[in-house]
Amino acid sequence: MPLPFLTADRAFDAGAEDIALPFDDHDVWRRPYRPGPWRVAAAATQLLLASFVLLAAMIISLAGSLSAATACFVLAGLVIACALRLLRVGAWVSRHGVRRVGFFRTTTVPWGGAASVRTVQQPVKWLGFPRTVQGQALVVVRRSGETLPPLVTDHNADFLARAEAFERATDTIEAWSDEYSVAG
Structure with a gap:
């Protein structure tokens, strides 16, 4: 079974670092990075818990x-639904705009509605917990001047202790912004 959310940066693995927009179909929403080990571990733990609950349900039904x-x-x-949603959380891009997928809420900003997409130094949440640390965040500023919550940070579940992957992902999202903000 193909898992497209795990093959997000396959072009980078193939040694094509010079390609900013490595996908053929730019109309499809894609996450330009792989889910991080913390996110995958949390989802795997939830799926393991679900398997125990299903086993208990089977035993209870036989009783x-x-x-x-x-x-x-x-x-x-x-x-299971929570584990799958957790794997979907992150920043997604397409020709139409940038999408910030949260656990409960999704925000989409068309490229024409984004004044800038840039990496800034600011306090960021550590793994989504209330504790904040100094770090980097990729933010979108709308043309109205409103700054959205960070798309990704270097201390979230995808990029904690993966500085190179964070830089590659933010550069890719900024390249999508440069490409389609001018073209849009």
Whole structure:
């Protein structure tokens, strides 16, 4: 089964670092980087928990309590849905704009509506927790002057302790912005 969210930067793995926009179809929303090890580990842990809940649901259903088994199946479904949503969180780009996918909310800014996309030094959340540390963040400033929450930071679940991957991802998103802000 192909997992397109894991093959996001396949062009960079092939040694094509000089290509800023490595994808053929620019109309498809893509994350220009791979999910980080912290994000994948959290999703894998959730899926492991869901497998135990499904096993419990099977045992409960064989014991004869269908209402409790149904509750376990629903709980396992929710845990699986949360794990899949966690893997979708991040910055996505296409010819149409930039999209910040959060766990509960998604914000899309068309390239024509973005005044700038740039990397700034600022306090950022460490792995999404309330604790902040000094770091870098990729921010979008709308033409109205509103600054959106950071698309990605160097201390989030995708880039913690992966400075080179952060630089490559932010350079790629900024290249998409330069390409389509001028063309749009």
